[in-house]
Amino acid sequence: MELKNRKSIRKYADKDVSNELLQRLLEDAEHTQTMGNLQLYSVIVTRSNEMKERLAPFHFNQPMVVGAPVVLTFCADFRRTTLWADNRQADPGYDNFLSFINAASDTLLYCQTFCNLAEEAGLGLCYLGTTVYMPSQIIETLQLPKLVFPIATITLGWPDEDPAPSDRLPLRGIIHEEAYHDYTPTRIDDIYAEKESLEENKHFVAINHKQTLAQVFTDCRYTRKDNEAMSKTLIEALKQQGFL
Secondary structure: OOHHHOOOOOOEOOOOOOHHHHHHHHHHHOOOOOHHHOOOEEEEEEOOHHHHHHHHHHHOOOOHHHHOOEEEEEEEEOHHHHHHHHOOOOOOOOOOHHHHHHHHHHHHHHHHHHHHHHHHOOOEEEEEHHHHOOHHHHHHHOOOOOOEEEEEEEEEEOEOOOOOOOOOOOHHHOOOOOOOOOOOHHHHHHHHHHHHHOHHHHHHHHHOOOOOHHHHHHHHHOOHHHHHHHHHHHHHHHHHOOOO
């Protein structure tokens, strides 16, 4: 599958994802980039309906959490490296924010590589950005110890739908040659013109009773109030897990 044609899949066929296939994809993904060759990530594989139902409320009960054959929670993990150091007469210093950023970066790189491989194999998936919204509840449910933190969740299965690909900004909107060139109102108009002109986005504006697409994101989907509240819970969870 060409990457430009990829789609988020939220409905899955009643067909199992074999453990053999899953293990092969997870193993192949290990060849992605990683800081210092440390592989600062772990993956929790959830197949049981009971555990999927326990996780669902922390992903705002999105139906694909319980509908997918497999749910994967990708975690930043400096615990394994720390315990390795502790058991090899070494003095680890990874209970800090920089180490969290390094582990989170490793985790997302590994997650993305896995996603690419899974889609090449014909599987469908959906990336859940909700993982960092209620991290403490996910930490408790998955019994994550200190220095392990949930970063991303993937629902995985064989597709039972064929949605249209999501729109993307033109390349000129994200590339800066040599240094960052700030956006002028004219450039903003140019970059967002196609996105704002799509009928589905116009409908999105209408059903939310807003004047612009930007207002849907600022006033309805990702509000200041919610962002600030969830930032506080995120910081508390980082403290709880020993990264702050």
